[in-house]
Amino acid sequence: MKIKLFLLVITFLMTHTAFGASNKKYELSKFARVQICKMCHGGIYKQWENSMHSLAHVDPIYRKVSKTFLKGLTVAGEIEEAQSCVKCHTPIGFFTGYPTKTSDNEKDIPAIAKSGVQCDFCHTAIGHEHPYNNAMILDPGVIKRGPYKDAKASLHQTQYSKFHTESKICGTCHNVRHVAFDTKLESTYDEWLNGPYNSDDPALRVTCQGCHMHQRPGFPATGSTERPKNPGLAAVMGPKRKHVSTHYFVGANALIPGLHNSKLKVDMAKARLKNAATLSIDTSEIKKSILTIATKNTGAGHYLPTGLTNIRQMWLEIIIKNSKGKLIFSSGAVDKNGYLPKDTIIYNTVFGDGKGSKVVNIAKAKSILSDKRIPPKKSVKERINLTKGNYGKATISVRLLYRSASQKLIDQLFKDKKYVFPIIEMAQRSITVD
Ligand code: HEC
Ligand code: HEC
Ligand code: HEC
Ligand code: HEC
Ligand code: HEC
Known part of the structure; x- marks a missing residue:
């Protein structure tokens, strides 16, 4: 009886205290590596490769900042914030249990998690709890969600997802609040939400995707330039589409992609800033x-x-x-x-x-x-x-x-x-x- 109670207490402690606490929400084995997606979505993969999303975990500035700034903190709220970085910069790792903080051992981080904000994180998303601090809700596995109502693939199933066509999906991470003090550290989504591009008039409405996923070499796709559709194939065996969303995810960073052999993305960032x-x-x-x-x-x-x-x-x-x-x-x-x-x-x-x-x-x-x-x-x-x-x-x-x-x-x-x-x-x- 005593032993049973003891075990019960231990189990309770393991699951309910910091000692055994885990943020694990999903099984790692349910996520596919980007190399799998690359087989049929080679074009999209090439755009995403060396983007700030693909580099989110390895970005040297992020890594140095998270190590240097977060050293020697003693206040509880500050420490909590320091540990939260991996939520967005190493999302598949965080959601499957490791790493839970930036100081976790690099060697123990699963290879897939090191690919930053990647295909299977975004395409298994079904919604979010709230538009900040990466509260994404996922359904990892065989169904990939996207903007098409009629997509057919052999290796995976497909499902239309309105969420993917809305700024909300981006707002999941592009609104960063201090986890303890609630300070708005980044508020890109809120700025868009309260701004003129979030218009009820379809002629004036431009989502994050409307600029950032129309952008490609030759088309900076900003509010002051045209943002034409990008016709082509979304997958090797797929039909010709009127628009295939681009996945360069270029903002304004003209250094980091260049360190990873992508002069193209550096030039695209410059073109965007010039417009x-x-x-x-x-x-x-x-x-x-x-x-x-x-x-x-x-x-x-x-x-x-x-x-x-x-x-x-x-x-x-x-x-x-x-x-x-x-x-x-x-x-x-x-x-x-x-x-x-x-x-x-x-x-x-x-x-x-x-x-x-x-x-x-x-x-x-x-x-x-x-x-x-x-x-x-x-x-x-x-x-x-x-x-x-x-x-x-x-x-x-x-x-x-x-x-x-x-x-x-x-x-x-x-x-x-x-x-x-x-x-x-x-x-x-x-x-x-x-
Ligand atoms: C809710 C999601 C989220 C969390 C949590 C988060 N970040 Fe970020 N981080 C972002 C986004 C989005 C950007 C890109 C914004 C931009 O381009 O200005 C970014 C960019 C950065 C950059 C700029 C990198 C560069 O090359 O210019 C640094 C540095 C950084 N984050 C550090 C941190 C640190 C340190 C923490 C933890 C204390 C953290 N981030 C937590 C979403 C997040
Ligand atoms: C940051 C989230 C994000 C990441 C990372 C991402 N995608 Fe997407 N993807 C989207 C969104 C959002 C759309 C739909 C855009 C729209 O229609 O407005 C989309 C659309 C698609 C589509 C449908 C066709 C199209 O182009 O509209 C395919 C296929 C696709 N992505 C594959 C991939 C692959 C393969 C990768 C990895 C190499 C990837 N995506 C990475 C968010 C993402
Ligand atoms: C064996 C080839 C193949 C592989 C591997 C593959 N896909 Fe696809 N995928 C397709 C085809 C074909 C389509 C349909 C394209 C169309 O209809 O335009 C598609 C469509 C999609 C769509 C659009 C869904 C919709 O309804 O809008 C997404 C998102 C997607 N794939 C994501 C992924 C991701 C993420 C991976 C890697 C985990 C992946 N795919 C791996 C062949 C593949
Ligand atoms: C009307 C076009 C347009 C829309 C809509 C738009 N962006 Fe941008 N975005 C730009 C331009 C132009 C830049 C480069 C100038 C700058 O840095 O702000 C940029 C830059 C960025 C940057 C890099 C900022 C930096 O300095 O590090 C991020 C991150 C970003 N956008 C995310 C988003 C998100 C998330 C949304 C939706 C909530 C969005 N954008 C909507 C045009 C747009
Ligand atoms: C899982 C969280 C997450 C989601 C979802 C997400 N992003 Fe990001 N995004 C990031 C992080 C983290 C960075 C910064 C990486 C770094 O600087 O190290 C970033 C960087 C960017 C940049 C490059 C900024 C620069 O400085 O050049 C752009 C542009 C961008 N995101 C646009 C989008 C758009 C558009 C969407 C929606 C389709 C989206 N993001 C969805 C986490 C996310």
């Missing part, structure tokens, strides 16, 4: 030494920039020279290290520690101190006070620049300029005034 915004210069108050610059988000379906915007940098570089080429005014010009001057006009998010101080470490982010970004289809104006003086004819050159992370931060994380994020010119304007 995301416009600049205009207003010199009507120049006699009072005031310059106004307006930046408009013409291409992104969410804020510009979006995602992990406490490390992303989008800023204005303003250079004014007199007719002899002498520098009169400068703002936002990087120094020889690639660092930005303090007074740079930068569009980003700054997190706070709850006591009013700035924090870069997302595990410690208790509040949003400032959010200076540009909503979809909206403009933001900057009134700049120039140093007073009579300069005669002057040339004002303004550039909107972007890079995926502050170089200073990258240099703190890695030594010897190991990674240098390229600076991409999104828009440029230049005028001469008297």
Whole structure:
């Protein structure tokens, strides 16, 4: 009797305490590797290969950030947040029980989980509990869900899924909240949800897929460019389709795919950024030494920039020279290290520690101190006070620049300029005034 009770207690403890707790929801054996899908969906596989989704688990910036920032945390909520990263960056692993945290042993992570956000994670999805922190509901196995009502395959069954045609599926992960403090660390889906592209008018409505899964070389597919259908075959033995959704999943990252041999995706990220915004210069108050610059988000379906915007940098570089080429005014010009001057006009998010101080470490982010970004289809104006003086004819050159992370931060994380994020010119304007 005593032994039975003892065993019962042990079993209870194993299943109900941190010691034996598991997030295992599904059997690993029910998921198929990407190499299987590649056999018949070679075209889609090639697009997805080396995308930020396929690299989500191995991405060196993610790995370094999760190791460095999350070291030495002692506050319970901060530790909990630190352990949650794998949910989205290594989703099949997390959902099948291992890894449960970033510090788990790399050797013990199943090979399939290392392929990041992959085919069988998205295509066995049947819905989600809520649109944040990857609360996806899966039904792994022989049925693959997608946008076709009439698809027939031999190796697997198919099923039409409305969920796959909606922004919601992307919102499952593209809304990141601090697990303990509830701070909105990333809110791409909410930005889209509350923006003009989530319109009831079918002529104005554009989903995440409408831009990101129409994009391909030659078609940046933004809000300011055409987003034509992509006719072709979705599978080797399949029928010709009017539109096959592309799977490049290119955003703005012009470094990481290049480290994995995908110059194509780097070029696609640049093309996308070059079609995301416009600049205009207003010199009507120049006699009072005031310059106004307006930046408009013409291409992104969410804020510009979006995602992990406490490390992303989008800023204005303003250079004014007199007719002899002498520098009169400068703002936002990087120094020889690639660092930005303090007074740079930068569009980003700054997190706070709850006591009013700035924090870069997302595990410690208790509040949003400032959010200076540009909503979809909206403009933001900057009134700049120039140093007073009579300069005669002057040339004002303004550039909107972007890079995926502050170089200073990258240099703190890695030594010897190991990674240098390229600076991409999104828009440029230049005028001469008297
Ligand atoms: C991040 C989630 C995600 C990943 C990863 C993903 N897909 Fe998809 N896939 C989708 C969505 C969403 C659609 C439907 C888009 C629509 O119709 O709006 C789709 C559509 C498809 C279709 C239907 C035809 C088409 O192109 O519309 C096939 C086949 C397909 N995917 C195969 C794959 C394969 C193979 C992989 C891995 C190499 C993969 N997918 C990876 C989300 C994903
Ligand atoms: C033996 C070949 C073969 C393999 C292997 C294969 N598929 Fe398919 N799949 C097809 C064919 C054929 C279609 C039908 C295409 C069409 O109708 O345009 C299809 C359709 C699909 C669809 C569209 C379903 C719909 O109703 O919209 C998805 C999603 C899909 N496959 C995902 C996958 C995934 C994920 C894998 C790997 C786990 C995979 N497939 C492996 C042949 C295959
Ligand atoms: C399972 C979670 C998950 C789902 C579902 C998901 N994503 Fe992602 N996505 C990620 C993660 C994680 C990254 C970042 C990987 C990294 O940077 O290491 C990412 C990166 C991206 C990027 C590249 C961003 C850049 O910086 O260039 C784009 C674009 C993107 N996702 C679009 C989509 C779209 C569109 C959908 C819906 C069809 C979708 N995602 C669904 C997790 C997800
Ligand atoms: C109207 C077209 C459009 C729609 C709709 C759209 N995007 Fe984007 N997306 C863009 C453009 C253009 C960029 C590049 C500029 C930027 O970084 O914002 C981008 C960039 C991104 C990035 C990379 C951001 C960065 O700086 O790291 C992610 C992630 C992303 N999109 C996800 C999504 C998701 C998820 C949705 C749906 C909720 C979505 N997008 C809807 C056009 C669109
Ligand atoms: C709910 C899903 C989710 C969770 C949980 C999550 N991430 Fe991410 N992560 C994303 C998405 C989506 C992106 C891409 C957004 C973008 O492009 O800006 C991303 C991008 C990143 C990047 C940028 C990588 C690059 O190459 O630019 C870093 C770094 C990162 N995440 C670190 C973390 C850390 C550390 C944690 C845990 C504390 C974490 N993430 C938890 C979804 C998630």
